[in-house]
Amino acid sequence: MSSNSDDDAQDVDHVLSALGPLPPSRHHPALVVVSGLPGTGKSLFCRELRRRTGVAVLESDALRKLLFSRPSYSSEESRRLFAAIHTAIARLLAAGISCTLDATNLKERHRQPLYDIAEELGAKLILVEVTAAPEVVRRRLAARASYGDALSDAGSAVYERMRREAEEIQREHFPVDTAADTGPVLATISREIEGP
Secondary structure, three states, X not given: OOOXXXXXXXXXXXXXXXXXXXXXXXXXXXXXXXXXXXXXXXXXXXXXXXXXHOOEEEEHHHHHHHHOXXXXXXXXXXXXXXXXXXXXXXXXXXXXOOEEEEOOOOOHHHHHHHHHHHHHXXXXXXXXXXXXXXXXXXXXXXXXXXXXXXXXXXXXXHHHHXXXXXXXXXXXXXXXXXXXXXXXXXXXXXXXXXXX
16 A cells, blocks of 8 residues: 555646647746636636747646546645645756646635746746626526536536635735737737746
């Protein structure tokens, strides 16, 4: 039977191997922390950011299903998932690889470890809050449920619960309304990632 540390190391290896081709190493890599409720369009936003900049994207929903074939969404499962994600991010940044975390990140206590990692490794920290009007999100979640092939299992009940629990980002950040044209803010964030 393997120890927890062996499991944790394996989790990190699985996360890193799932990322595919990585962008070139940079002297000052960036960590983009994307926060937002289910259905607001975080993953689409992150995919477009990757298309524009090549940044590595760690998508928490996909990585949860990689590590846990039948996710329970328990606190222990989430602890293990985010421990692996945070370690993977630290390794990427230490190697000069810019990366993006696509997760709800709804509370400051969830975001703080990411702030700490960026600070410790001298990475540029870019915070993004993805939003959409509740009626837009509800339509998207209903459409997602009818297709049945989304990586996220979050439906409207999860959205409503999380909406009540979400905390404002306490630091300077980019607000992104995905019901509007995201082109200009994507261009700005892309320049931030690629700039000195």
